[in-house]
Every structure is written in structure tokens, then in C-alpha cells.
Amino acid sequence: MENTVVSYFFQFDCVKDFLARMSESLGFNVIPLFVVAVFLLAILVVIGGLALVGGAGTLAERKISADMQLRYGPNRVGPYGLLQFLADGVKMFLKEDVIPTDADKFLYLVAPVLCIVGVFGTFAVIPFSDGFAITDLNVGVFYLFGISSLVGVGVFLGGYASNSKWSLLGGLRGASQIVSYEIPVTLSALSIVLLAGGLSFGTIIGAQSNLLEQYSWGHGLPWNWFIFHNPFTIVGFFIFFIGALAEANRAPFDLPEAESELVSGYHTEYSGMRYAFFALAEYIEIFVVCGTAVALFLGGYNVPFKIGGDGIVGQLLQAGVFIGKTFAMYYVVIWVRWTLPRLRVDQLMTLCWKYLTPISLFNLIGCAVWMYLFNGKSFLQLFF
Amino acid sequence: MFGTILFICSAIFTICGAVMVAVSKNVIHASIYLLISLIGVAGLYLTLGADFVAVTQLVVYVGGVVILMLFAIMLTGGADLKVVSRYGFTKDPGMGSLKTYVIGGLTSLFMAIVTGKLIYNAVINTTTENQLNMENSVEQTVSKIGTLLVTKHVLAFEISSILLLGALVGAAIIARPVKLGDE
Structure with a gap:
């Protein structure tokens, strides 16, 4: 099929030898078993790792906000309060799971699951390095937008099923916001797809590795990134980022859970582990949208100067570069939250439909015209 | 083997979701079952x-249709199904009239014939070429679809885009706030 984590292993002869010998000695073909085992292991690593990121995200949020407001933040559990999120997790497990009497019980139970499934489903295509993405689907970007729209359904149903005014308002706001901001986000991602000539993350990141062929040392340096490809992509990046903030329900677009007006929005009535599902989905979704922005616009996993080569060290460095860039974006998201005030509902819709959508449409056409006029060359390639 | 298991799972998803849509009495629950059914179709x-x-x-x-259906259900609100007849009795409305029963019956008959034919063909022709061939069925479809859309099927493409544009304009006109000066 496409490039997967399994096909990465199959390029080594020692793995093939080992499998052949195992098949011989055990008397049956072990390759399917190996494939399933590698996939399960990879999924375990990614889901475990990113669930940890979601937990650590809550801690990072509290620490960074404390830093910005000249406070200490959580500092009781573990050194510098680092174990705070584990304590929170244990607290969530031990809490009573309350279901309101008048709630629609079936939907109340389904909503957090839809949220978490929508977010976990995106892990399948997140490109950590050129060997380690669970699968590099050839419709990867499209798949990511498709599966993450389940989160919108989850938010909406959570608001509806709780049978509370605040939840309902939060859910309605959440769903309308996610549906609206999907358009500029998808359009600006589409302009990148246009430049790269493919929907898979492998193609898109590969196109950002080295633009100037005569200067091969410049592999993976910032001027190869799509954000600096032409004037339209710079604008596109900011539209993507703003829209992604809105899709992940983050401030200044956190209207679905606006705590000063809606108590806590669509998850007002939730408690215990179900609440934790919503919170975890939100924090992991930030990681996912930041990772997508990094892969589309900021060069993805390309290591500067190709340090480490293609071996295991190179793979680890690539994953490090990708995760490092994503965490830098994560910091910006938290920074924005604690700096900017929240928008009003009508301002939110005005921003999306009257500004971001027309600009992103213009951007898409602009990118197409640029591709046609300059034969797909970047701004830099025109001069060197 | 693995592909076959996935196919059967998706088929079960699709059929169970569809049956639950028809059986379920709560319309919001029905749209969630529809969601399951549609995900099953994607799996197929x-x-x-x-x-x-x-x-x-x-x-x-x-991402689109189910959320819009949920919105439509919520914003139109549930109708009060108790109808008072002109003699003052409250009565539950029937499920339809003779007209709807005839149309529904004919449609289901047609669907039954088509499905029956499909199943009959599948049972009769169990040669190897008609079976699911999953080993070499995986190939790049994106570029092919793109090329065909703007060459061979460009007329259908343009017509559907005009249809969508019309829907968009219509929605904008309906949703436009009525000013006091109008009418």
C-alpha cells in the first residue's frame, strides 16, 4: 500500500532474513503476524505518547499562564509541580461519574467517545519522521480533516445531551464554529497541496526539503519551507493558524466553553473521566493542529543540513525536529490564550465569513496563478 | 484475509446503523445511527x-451533512404531535395517507427487486474474477479522479457547481435578516 511504519522495516535485509528464518522454523508464514504486531506497537506508542502530551499540555498551560501572570503555578506535586497532571488524572478517575436525570443518556455517553475517537483517528497520518508515521496515506491531509470533524459532532451532542441551557448554547456555538472555520483552514491547506502536488504528508514534507539544487547543503533550512514559498503562503499560514485555533476551541475563540458566560459550555454537566475525555481531546487536538501546521508550512521533519542521515539516528532527529517545532507552536497557542480577550459570537462569524474565507479563496487562486506564471518556483528560486 | 475482516465489519456497521435509523423513534438518535452507517459506508x-x-x-x-441535520433538527424544534380533531378529541396522527403508502410500497418493491437481483448475481457468479480482489486493488486514485473531473466529466462537474452555487445564494436570501423598512 502506501508508506507505512511496516514498509519502513521491510527495507532492511536483516528484518526480511529474520522473518524468513522464523517462518521456516515455526512452519507458517509469520509476515502477517509481524505486520499486525508492528502496527499495534506503533499505535500503542503514538497513543500513549500523545495521551501523555495531552496531560502534559494541561500542566504546560497552567505553568505558562502562571509565568505570564507573575505567579508560581502548581508547584506542590513532584519537582516544580511536574507530576501535577498525574495527580489530576488520578482525581478524575476517582470522581463520581454523574449523569443528570433528564439527560439523554445514550447521547450523553456517546459524545465524549466521539470527541476522543475523532482526535485519536488523526494520529494515523501524523508524520513524525519519514519512517515513523503510522501510515502515510496518499490522501493524508484530506483524511485528517475528515476524521477530525467527528470532534464537532461530539461537542454538539455533548451540549445537547446534557439538557442544560449552558451546555446547549456551548454545543451550538461549538458546532457552528467548527463547521465555519473548516472552510478557511481547508482552503489554505489546499493551496499547499497545490504547490506540493500531492495530498500525502510524505509528498508535502518532501517538497520542502531542498529547493536550491545547486546548494545542496541547504537541506531543511527555513527558506525551503512552504511558508516562505511565495507571498500567498505567508498569509495562508496565518489564516490556517487562526482557523486551527478556532477549530480546536482555543482562546480567543473559546466561545463553546466561555467560562464567564456559559459556566463551562458544552461540558458543564460532565464530571470524572467523561470530563477528562473532553479535556484530553482538546489538548491533544491542539498538538494535532500544531503538527499539521508544522507539516504543511514549517518544513515538517526535515532536519537542517541532513544531520544524522537516513539511519536510526536520523529518524530520531527527524522526530525530535518535528516534535520540537510542534511544541514551539503549542507554546504560541497557550501564549495567545493568556494574552488576547475572547471574541463575541457575531465577531467570530464575521471574522470567518467576511474576512478569512474570502482571503483564503484569493490565496488559493493566487497560489495557482503563481504556479502558472513562475512554473512552480519559489520566491527564492527566482533569484538564485 | 485482513481486508475481508475489515470489509465484513464495515458491512455490519452499515447495515446495523441503517436498521437502527429506521427503528429508532428519537430523531437525534436516528441521526447518530445514520452517522455510524455512513462511517460504515466509508469503510466499505x-x-x-x-x-x-x-x-x-x-x-x-x-463533517457536513450529519452536523447540518442535527442543526436543522434542533433549530426547527419538535412538533407537538397531539392533534385535536374538530369534535374536540385529541388523537395521535397516523403515519401517512393512502398516497404515501402506495408510493412507499412501490419504492420498496423497486428496491427489493434491485437488491434481489444483485444478491442473485453475487450468489450465481462465484467465479474468481467476481470476488473481492483486494491485493492489487490499491492504487492511486486521486490524480485519476482529478484528471477525469476536468476532462471527460467537466460538464457534470460544472452543472453540480452551479447547483451548489444556487443553493448557496438561496440560503443567503432565506437567512438574510428582514429589515423593518421592507414590506
Whole structure:
């Protein structure tokens, strides 16, 4: 099929030898078993790792906000309060799971699951390095937008099923916001797809590795990134980022859970582990949208100067570069939250439909015209 | 083998979701079962090698249509189903009239014939070429679909885009706030 984590292993002869010998000695073909085992292991690593990121995200949020407001933040559990999120997790497990009497019980139970499934489903295509993405689907970007729209359904149903005014308002706001901001986000991602000539993350990141062929040392340096490809992509990046903030329900677009007006929005009535599902989905979704922005616009996993080569060290460095860039974006998201005030509902819709959508449409056409006029060359390639 | 298991799972998803949509009395629950059914259809496309169509199914139906249906249900509100007849009795409305029963009966008869034919063909022709061939069915479909859309099927493409544009304009006109000066 496409490039997967399994096909990465199959390029080594020692793995093939080992499998052949195992098949011989055990008397049956072990390759399917190996494939399933590698996939399960990879999924375990990614889901475990990113669930940890979601937990650590809550801690990072509290620490960074404390830093910005000249406070200490959580500092009781573990050194510098680092174990705070584990304590929170244990607290969530031990809490009573309350279901309101008048709630629609079936939907109340389904909503957090839809949220978490929508977010976990995106892990399948997140490109950590050129060997380690669970699968590099050839419709990867499209798949990511498709599966993450389940989160919108989850938010909406959570608001509806709780049978509370605040939840309902939060859910309605959440769903309308996610549906609206999907358009500029998808359009600006589409302009990148246009430049790269493919929907898979492998193609898109590969196109950002080295633009100037005569200067091969410049592999993976910032001027190869799509954000600096032409004037339209710079604008596109900011539209993507703003829209992604809105899709992940983050401030200044956190209207679905606006705590000063809606108590806590669509998850007002939730408690215990179900609440934790919503919170975890939100924090992991930030990681996912930041990772997508990094892969589309900021060069993805390309290591500067190709340090480490293609071996295991190179793979680890690539994953490090990708995760490092994503965490830098994560910091910006938290920074924005604690700096900017929240928008009003009508301002939110005005921003999306009257500004971001027309600009992103213009951007898409602009990118197409640029591709046609300059034969797909970047701004830099025109001069060197 | 693995593909077959996935195919059967998707088929079960699709059929169970569809049955639950028909059986369920709560319309919001029905739309959630519809969501399950549509995800199952996406799975069917995927196992048959149409990756682009599968993902489009996810984007359009899960992300768009189901959310819009939920919105429509919520914003129109539940109707008060108790009807008072002119003699003062409250009565539950029937499920339909003679006209709807005739149309529904004919439609289901037609559907039954088509499905029956399909199943009959599938049972009769169990040669190897008609079976699911999943080993070499996986190939790049995106570029092929793109090329065909703007060459061979460009007329259908343009007509559907005009249809969508009309829907967009209509929605904008309906949703436009009525000013006091109008009318």
C-alpha cells in the first residue's frame, strides 16, 4: 500500500532474513503476524505518547499562564509541580461519574467517545519522521480533516445531551464554529497541496526539503519551507493558524466553553473521566493542529543540513525536529490564550465569513496563478 | 484475509446503523445511527480500494451533512404531535395517507427487486474474477479522479457547481435578516 511504519522495516535485509528464518522454523508464514504486531506497537506508542502530551499540555498551560501572570503555578506535586497532571488524572478517575436525570443518556455517553475517537483517528497520518508515521496515506491531509470533524459532532451532542441551557448554547456555538472555520483552514491547506502536488504528508514534507539544487547543503533550512514559498503562503499560514485555533476551541475563540458566560459550555454537566475525555481531546487536538501546521508550512521533519542521515539516528532527529517545532507552536497557542480577550459570537462569524474565507479563496487562486506564471518556483528560486 | 475482516465489519456497521435509523423513534438518535452507517459506508469504499471516495465520504457526510441535520433538527424544534380533531378529541396522527403508502410500497418493491437481483448475481457468479480482489486493488486514485473531473466529466462537474452555487445564494436570501423598512 502506501508508506507505512511496516514498509519502513521491510527495507532492511536483516528484518526480511529474520522473518524468513522464523517462518521456516515455526512452519507458517509469520509476515502477517509481524505486520499486525508492528502496527499495534506503533499505535500503542503514538497513543500513549500523545495521551501523555495531552496531560502534559494541561500542566504546560497552567505553568505558562502562571509565568505570564507573575505567579508560581502548581508547584506542590513532584519537582516544580511536574507530576501535577498525574495527580489530576488520578482525581478524575476517582470522581463520581454523574449523569443528570433528564439527560439523554445514550447521547450523553456517546459524545465524549466521539470527541476522543475523532482526535485519536488523526494520529494515523501524523508524520513524525519519514519512517515513523503510522501510515502515510496518499490522501493524508484530506483524511485528517475528515476524521477530525467527528470532534464537532461530539461537542454538539455533548451540549445537547446534557439538557442544560449552558451546555446547549456551548454545543451550538461549538458546532457552528467548527463547521465555519473548516472552510478557511481547508482552503489554505489546499493551496499547499497545490504547490506540493500531492495530498500525502510524505509528498508535502518532501517538497520542502531542498529547493536550491545547486546548494545542496541547504537541506531543511527555513527558506525551503512552504511558508516562505511565495507571498500567498505567508498569509495562508496565518489564516490556517487562526482557523486551527478556532477549530480546536482555543482562546480567543473559546466561545463553546466561555467560562464567564456559559459556566463551562458544552461540558458543564460532565464530571470524572467523561470530563477528562473532553479535556484530553482538546489538548491533544491542539498538538494535532500544531503538527499539521508544522507539516504543511514549517518544513515538517526535515532536519537542517541532513544531520544524522537516513539511519536510526536520523529518524530520531527527524522526530525530535518535528516534535520540537510542534511544541514551539503549542507554546504560541497557550501564549495567545493568556494574552488576547475572547471574541463575541457575531465577531467570530464575521471574522470567518467576511474576512478569512474570502482571503483564503484569493490565496488559493493566487497560489495557482503563481504556479502558472513562475512554473512552480519559489520566491527564492527566482533569484538564485 | 485482513481486508475481508475489515470489509465484513464495515458491512455490519452499515447495515446495523441503517436498521437502527429506521427503528429508532428519537430523531437525534436516528441521526447518530445514520452517522455510524455512513462511517460504515466509508469503510466499505476503503476496503474496495477507493481511498479518495472513502475520505470524501467522511468529510462530506460526517463533517457536513450529519452536523447540518442535527442543526436543522434542533433549530426547527419538535412538533407537538397531539392533534385535536374538530369534535374536540385529541388523537395521535397516523403515519401517512393512502398516497404515501402506495408510493412507499412501490419504492420498496423497486428496491427489493434491485437488491434481489444483485444478491442473485453475487450468489450465481462465484467465479474468481467476481470476488473481492483486494491485493492489487490499491492504487492511486486521486490524480485519476482529478484528471477525469476536468476532462471527460467537466460538464457534470460544472452543472453540480452551479447547483451548489444556487443553493448557496438561496440560503443567503432565506437567512438574510428582514429589515423593518421592507414590506
